[in-house]
Amino acid sequence: MNRLSIGDLAAKAGVPTSTIRYYERSGLVSPASRSEANYRLYDQEAVDRLRFIRAAQSAGLTLADIKSLLEYRDGIAAPCREVRLLIEHRLVLVEEKMKEFRHVQRVLKSYLSVCKQSDQEDPCQVLDQLDPDHPAQGE
Secondary structure, three states, X not given: OOOEOHHHHHHHHOOOHHHHHHHHHOOOOOOOEEOOOOOEEEOHHHHHHXXXXXXXXXXXXXXXXXXXXXXXXXXXXXXXXXXXXXXXXXXXXXXHHHHHHHHHHHHHHHHHHHHHHOOOOOOOHHXXXXXXXXXXXXX
């Protein structure tokens, strides 16, 4: 069986070696064996796991979510109900974040509008709006 060094694994999976080491410390990836010089050696399973992790991350899943999914994947049978619940939970959190981002977007647009209406040389009214202890102009 072909064994890969950490550098070869990183190149094949498209991730930095530091990411592989981090995933090892997190228990997501393990070397298949060690060389006589005690270097980590990996196999195709490590490449597949890294690609799975990256795909799950790009779908918005956290490393904790991914660890659970890998445990299901590595088990005898993947409990679809558990995977569905995990995804539903993550989706609720994403929807909450999107709501927060929409609020931030509205606030930033209103600040930008204030800036565009002001003379470029005037003191910035946005700074006053952001400072709760700063008295409003004209008081």
